[in-house]
Amino acid sequence: xxxxxxxxxxxxxxxxxxxxxxxxxxxxxxxxxxxxxxxxxxxxxxxxxxxxxxxxxxxxxxxxxxxxxxxxxxxxxxxxxxxxxxxxxxxxxxxxxxxxxxxxxxxxxxxxxxxxxxxxxxxxxxxxxxxxxxxxxxxxxxxxxxxxxxxxxxxxxxxxxxxxxxxxxxxxxxxxxxxxxxxxxxxxxxxxxxxxxxxxxxxxxxxxxxxxxxxxxxxxxxxxxxxxxxxxxxx
Amino acid sequence: xxxxxxxxxxxxxxxxxxxxxxxxxxxxxxxxxxxxxxxxxxxxxxxxxxxxxxxxxxxxxxxxxxxxxxxxxxxxxxxxxxxxxxxxxxxxxxxxxxxxxxxxxxxxxxxxxxxxxxxxxxxxxxxxxxxxxxxxxxxxxxxxxxxxxxxxxxxxxxxxxxxxxxxxxxxxxxxxxxxxxxxxxxxxxxxxxxxxxxxxxxxxxxxxxxxxxxxxxxxxxxxxxxxxxxxxxxxxxxxxxxxxxxxxxxxxxxxxxxxxxxxxxxxxxxxxxxxxxxxxxxxxxxxxxxxxxxxxxxxxxxxxxxxxxxxxxxxxxxxxxxxxxxxxxxxxxxxxxxxxxxxxxxxxxxxxxxxxxxxxxxxxxxxxxxxxxxxxxxxxxxxxxxxxxxxxxxxxxxxxxxxxxxxxxxxxxxxxxxxxxxxxxxxxxxxxxxxxxxxxxxxxxxxxxxxxxxxxxxxxxxxxxxxxxxxxxxxxxxxxxxxxxxxxxxxxxxxxxxxxxxxxxxxxxxxxxxxxxxxxxxxxxxxxxxxxxxxxxxxxxxxxxxxxxxxxxxxxxxxxxxxxxxxxxxxxxxxxxxxxxxxxxxxxxxxxxxxxxxxxxxxxxxxxxxxxxxxxxxxxxxxxxxxxxx
Numbered sequence: 110x111x112x113x114x115x116x117x118x119x120x121x122x123x124x125x126x127x128x129x130x131x132x133x134x135x136x137x138x139x140x141x142x143x144x145x146x147x148x149x150x151x152x153x154x155x156x157x158x159x160x161x162x163x164x165x166x167x168x169x170x171x172x173x174x175x176x177x178x179x180x181x182x183x184x185x186x187x188x189x190x191x192x193x194x195x196x197x198x199x200x201x202x203x204x205x206x207x208x209x210x211x212x213x214x215x216x217x218x219x220x221x222x223x224x225x226x227x228x229x230x231x232x233x234x235x236x237x238x239x240x241x242x243x244x245x246x247x248x249x250x251x252x253x254x255x256x257x258x259x260x261x262x263x264x265x266x267x268x269x270x271x272x273x274x275x276x277x278x279x280x281x282x283x284x285x286x287x288x289x290x291x292x293x294x295x296x297x298x299x300x301x302x303x304x305x306x307x308x309x310x311x312x313x314x315x316x317x318x319x320x321x322x323x324x325x326x327x328x329x330x331x332x333x334x335x336x337x338x339x340x341x342x343x344x
Numbered sequence: 345x346x347x348x349x350x351x352x353x354x355x356x357x358x359x360x361x362x363x364x365x366x367x368x369x370x371x372x373x374x375x376x377x378x379x380x381x382x383x384x385x386x387x388x389x390x391x392x393x394x395x396x397x398x399x400x401x402x403x404x405x406x407x408x409x410x411x412x413x414x415x416x417x418x419x420x421x422x423x424x425x426x427x428x429x430x431x432x433x434x435x436x437x438x439x440x441x442x443x444x445x446x447x448x449x450x451x452x453x454x455x456x457x458x459x460x461x462x463x464x465x466x467x468x469x470x471x472x473x474x475x476x477x478x479x480x481x482x483x484x485x486x487x488x489x490x491x492x493x494x495x496x497x498x499x500x501x502x503x504x505x506x507x508x509x510x511x512x513x514x515x516x517x518x519x520x521x522x523x524x525x526x527x528x529x530x531x532x533x534x535x536x537x538x539x540x541x542x543x544x545x546x547x548x549x550x551x552x553x554x555x556x557x558x559x560x561x562x563x564x565x566x567x568x569x570x571x572x573x574x575x576x577x578x579x580x581x582x583x584x585x586x587x588x589x590x591x592x593x594x595x596x597x598x599x600x601x602x603x604x605x606x607x608x609x610x611x612x613x614x615x616x617x618x619x620x621x622x623x624x625x626x627x628x629x630x631x632x633x634x635x636x637x638x639x640x641x642x643x644x645x646x647x648x649x650x651x652x653x654x655x656x657x658x659x660x661x662x663x664x665x666x667x668x669x670x671x672x673x674x675x676x677x678x679x680x681x682x683x684x685x686x687x688x689x690x691x692x693x694x695x696x697x698x699x700x701x702x703x704x705x706x707x708x709x710x711x712x713x714x715x716x717x718x719x720x721x722x723x724x725x726x727x728x729x730x731x732x733x734x735x736x737x738x739x740x741x742x743x744x745x746x747x748x749x750x751x752x753x754x755x756x757x758x759x760x761x762x763x764x765x766x767x768x769x770x771x772x773x774x775x776x777x778x779x780x781x782x783x784x785x786x787x788x789x790x791x792x793x794x795x796x797x798x799x800x801x802x803x804x805x806x807x808x809x810x811x812x813x814x815x816x817x818x819x820x821x822x823x824x825x826x827x828x829x830x831x832x833x834x835x836x837x838x839x840x841x842x843x844x845x846x847x848x849x850x851x852x853x854x855x856x857x858x859x860x861x862x863x864x865x866x867x868x869x870x871x872x873x874x875x876x877x878x879x880x881x882x883x884x885x886x887x888x889x890x891x892x893x894x895x896x897x898x899x900x901x902x903x904x905x906x907x908x909x910x911x912x913x914x915x916x917x918x919x920x921x922x923x924x925x926x927x928x929x930x931x932x933x934x935x936x937x938x939x940x941x942x943x944x945x946x947x948x949x950x951x952x953x954x955x956x957x958x959x960x961x962x963x964x965x966x967x968x969x970x971x972x973x974x
Contacts, residue, residue: 281899310955312897
């Protein structure tokens with residue numbers, strides 16, 4: 110695959126303040142020129158194949174109806190591959206604000222229905238430690254935590270099960286890859302109520318053990334033990 | 345001891361005490377070695393001295409660091425006014441021949457070069473008390489001009505308390521010589537009109553014309569008294585005239601100008617450019633005094649022949665995050681979701697009684713943290729700025745161990761009179777306590793001799809507990825998740841009783857204390873057991889307390905309720921019901937203090953990895969019906 114490099118940018122704090130409810134609703138559109146004053150380079154001037162990203166985002170928007178959750182699975186691996194950046198760069202919220210507000214606002218509105226200003230603001234201006242917030246940030250980070258080199262099968266499986274996305278990646282422990290991998294693998298075929306109960310219990314059990322002290326097999330064992338308890342107590 | 349002069353003199357001249365055989369000898373001023381000698385220390389110590397001498401009132405203390413360079417005729421005029429040839433030159437030439445006096449040698453050599461510049465630094469403070477008092481009193485004047493290692497500070501909250509800070513003035517002078525021109529604050533006790541001028545040198549012990557001199561000398565007029573000759577300031581017009589010739593003249597506002605002759609940083613071999621020095625001074629002023637500057641208590645200026653600049657807390661990028669954190673420190677229940685978010689909480693502090701048995705009130709200090717952004721300069725990332733009412737940062741306390749993942753932060757611990765805009769009694773006491781907890785360098789809060797002298801046993805524990813609680817509080821603030829319930833861990837609950845596993849509540853949501861509630865819980869093999877008491881502190885007709893147990897997640901989020909199976913109370917004036925796994929105590933009449941104990945249903949023996957047993961919060965919500973019906 111040939112790639113073209115474009116410099117990545119970030120939206121400044123002042124730029125964030127321009128984003129009002131009418132923009133979030135899609136009534137007031139801001140173009141790149143409106144925002145150019147509030148966009149700046151990232152430290153280290155990282156680059157990415159933004160042209161390829163534009164193409165794939167455009168295609169996904171075209172092919173899916175509004176608010177279709179399957180857009181996530183269709184896009185996540187592409188977002189991750191075309192934004193070939195370090196975690197340090199990805200930790201800059203301004204990057205994701207720029208991608209959502211300046212580059213792909215149409216995708217954000219196409220994927221997420223406006224329910225409240227707060228919820229929509231999160232889709233455009235979330236990010237940072239909250240993996241589940243910004244519409245593009247969540248795709249990249251979940252792919253980052255679930256892929257194995259070029260293999261995105263786990264990423265695709267996760268996005269095809271919105272209960273896992275919601276229950277695993279909206280929790281604090283989702284920042285720790287061994288826990289994420291263990292939960293995603295073990296819960297892939299479980300019904301929603303089991304996913305719900307397992308992640309809740311896993312979160313509670315982590316008050317007894319140190320999350321970062323768990324190896325992937327420890328985490329897997331813990332999830333399996335919780336699963337067997339859940340099925341035993343049901344019988 | 346004999347004196348060199350035996351008659352009263354008018355006009356300024358250098359005067360040195362001479363000692364007979366066996367007089368102690370000083371290789372150099374001992375106080376010079378008590379503190380570090382870099383530019384940052386100089387600025388910090390000098391500003392602390394000025395800041396401590398503030399006058400009660402609305403005007404901030406103002407300090408100007410003014411660099412003056414003299415050459416050619418100007419230099420010659422200056423040295424004449426300083427009585428260099430008649431008073432100092434020969435002594436310094438003698439001293440420069442000693443082994444340990446290379447600094448004096450260098451200075452003498454420089455003076456031999458007619459083209460060489462002489463660098464002066466004048467530290468001019470305004471809206472301060474100035475040099476009040478007389479030679480033979482316990483006064484500002486005597487502390488600065490006469491004594492060594494002696495402090496005469498304004499009040500309990502002053503920054504310094506050892507008298508060491510002033511020594512930097514002489515340490516940074518190539519000739520160990522400083523000239524003071526001061527306008528003392530107007531008081532009814534003033535007998536003379538300002539300004540007053542006096543010079544002070546701190547040379548090593550030396551021989552001159554067959555006599556041994558200790559090294560302490562004054563540019564002064566002398567006065568013979570019953571106790572012998574003593575150096576006196578020049579006053580009024582005479583002082584003004586000499587000050588002008590010495591480039592140390594000042595406005596009539598009260599305060600002191602201290603001129604460091606031959607300014608040089610003793611830790612440097614090279615002479616930095618004035619422009620670079622000015623920037624270093626501005627940065628050091630902001631680094632250590634941004635709380636005082638932010639509160640409008642202090643303004644700092646640096647003046648070179650080219651320009652005048654004011655220290656601005658927003659221009660030093662390494663410090664800006666702390667300033668923003670302090671400005672928003674009162675945000676309660678804030679969440680650190682996005683970079684720049686600030687959240688704070690009160691850290692309780694208990695200090696022991698004073699040595700004279702005076703009780704001290706319990707109080708708190710304010711901790712706040714600001715979530716770091718990748719845009720922030722990271723020089724002090726994950727550090728907490730510790731300071732009290734004097735507005736000087738005692739230390740940037742490294743708390744990197746508290747940070748995790750990308751949850752980096754900048755913290756402030758605002759103590760004593762810096763805690764809030766309005767000072768209460770406990771703030772003043774905490775300020776006093778922490779002042780005595782500072783060692784001579786004022787860069788730590790620790791157990792000190794001063795604390796031992798001023799407070800009863802328990803002072804060490806009070807400091808240790810404050811730091812322990814600071815760490816726990818910081819962990820809590822930094823770990824807090826944006827959209828989960830703000831539940832504190834049990835460890836934090838113990839330390840922050842106001843948020844604790846008890847909730848005091850009445851129907852009108854008054855902040856007043858209505859109930860005293862204490863409780864504890866523990867896991868007993870296969871169930872939770874808990875005990876505690878509820879004690880109303882106001883007149884009542886009836887009260888109820890609802891007791892529940894809730895499991896919490898690693899991120900502090902509330903999980904399912906842990907069902908309570910039973911609860912018993914020790915009073916006959918109450919009834920107890922356990923409904924829907926929650927226990928309710930309903931009290932009528934005389935149920936003033938009700939003790940209770942209870943337990944949960946069995947939730948699994950040793951099931952620590954089943955997700956059934958984990959950190960659990962005991963909640964007690966109490967409501968009261970008062971006679972007035974509110």
